[in-house]
Amino acid sequence: MSESPSILVAGAGLAGLVAATELHEAGVSVRVWEARDRVGGRCWSPAVGPNDVRLDLGASWHWEAHERVRTLAERLGIERVRQHEPGVAVQEWARDDPVDHFEWPEAPPPSWRLVGGAQALHERLAAALPDAALRLRHRLRALQRAGGQVQATAQTPEGPQDASVDAVVLALPPRLAAHALQFDPALPDALASALRDTTTWMSPSAKAAVVYDRPFWREQGLAGRVRSAVGPVHDWHDAVTPDGHAALVGFMHPPGPDSPTPSDPGTRDAALVRQLVHCFGEAADSPIGIATADWRHDTATTPPTGPKPGPHTPPDPAPVLRRAQWEGRLHVAAAETAADHPGYLDGAIEAGRRAASALT
Incomplete structure (x- = not known):
């Protein structure tokens, strides 16, 4: 690479911004293209x-084993709050039947949220x-290796934009990269297959928040925890x-004809309000704010083919996803590629650092 290499990071989620900031701190010229009109990727806290x-309508929690999240939050001056759990939980079996109550465990595996949302x-990164490094509404469309450079093309509100860089960090969901990008030369079959087959964390999910x-x-001695068999929110x-x-924030059945x-x-x-009234009584009848998100239809998360069919389980990344391609000029660094906690916030930090380390 040149003496002052320039690196393009595609995606301003956690992996991409960790990679970009560490490259910048190492003196590398870096630019970030993000398809959305905001940073955060699958972390959205409107x-x-x-x-x-x-409130988090995307990824939210981290656990004790996620040391990278804790240390990064401390370095950035972001406080953590432990998830409130103790108390009586609600079980909703049917819309017209009385709800059941049960004691929620005093000490489930502790989890934390970030003050101000994930x-x-x-935003701090x-x-x-x-x-000039960050460009929003720049959706990467094509990558072409040309000698010692990589030619990148993005779709922007002003039309196509090209850039020649020394290397590219793909911090996009692997399935999205497989379906939305053109590669010249074509990627090796093993890598292309791994990109297509890797589950995208959050892609099949929808969430709701009510203020x-x-x-x-809490005044009633309830934990705020609801498990529902009838929805629209199941947790x-x-x-x-x-x-x-x-x-209250919950995981919602994605909207649709066969959905609650x-x-x-x-x-x-x-x-949503009717469900909460059924679970908590008339006090729930007057929210002052409601927001929802359906990640199946977020085009910067999920390709037009939809989420990968099957159970929504943490990804099991193929090792080929962690290997540099095009003689070190192409790196895949989505959270799903992490060797440790793939798909989670902690995995995103690991993946971003891996890519930055390989390029410095």
Whole structure:
């Protein structure tokens, strides 16, 4: 590579921004192309309700074994809050039957959320990059190896944009890269197959967040935890913030004709409130904010072919995904490629650091 190599990182999720900031700190010229109009990838923490409570509608939790997340959050000055669990949980069996209550364990495996949402990690990392390094609404479409350079082409609001760089870090979901990008020369069959076959974490998921003026469930001695057999949300969790803003966040059945979750946004919001009233009583009837996300239809996460069929389990990445291609000029660094905790926030940090280390 040249004496002052230039590296393109495709994707401003956690893996991509970790790779970009570590390359920048090492003195490497780096640029980041992100298809969305924001950083964060599958970590999205929009402001919900009149108090702008930032809640995770994408990836959220990390656990004790995820030391990389803890140390990165500490370095960036982001506080962690332990997930509230103790108390009585609710089991919803049918829409018209009374709910059951059961004691939720006092000490499940402890998990943490990040104050300000998981997207805060990305915003702090992006702020450490030069102003010109990050380009939003730049969707990578093609990569062509040309001698000692890689020619990259992006779709942008102003039309196609090209860049010649020394190397590329693909911090995109592997299945998306397989379906959405053109490679010249074509990738080896083993790598192309591994990209197509790797499960995308969050891709089949949908989430909902509801904000209230007070945490009435805690006042009732309830954990805020709901397990439901009828939806639209099958698992609700307490998401009260450290400064006391009351919220519940849950994993929602993706909307559709055969789903308990309506496709129409207004009807969907009403169904969410009805469910919470059924589980918690009339105190749940007056939310001050509602937000939902369906990752199946996020085009920067899921290819047009849809999520990979089968159970939504953590990916089991093929080792070929961690090997540099094109004589060291192409690196795959999505969270799903990590050797440790693939698919999780911790795996994203590992993957980003692996790519940065290989290029410095």
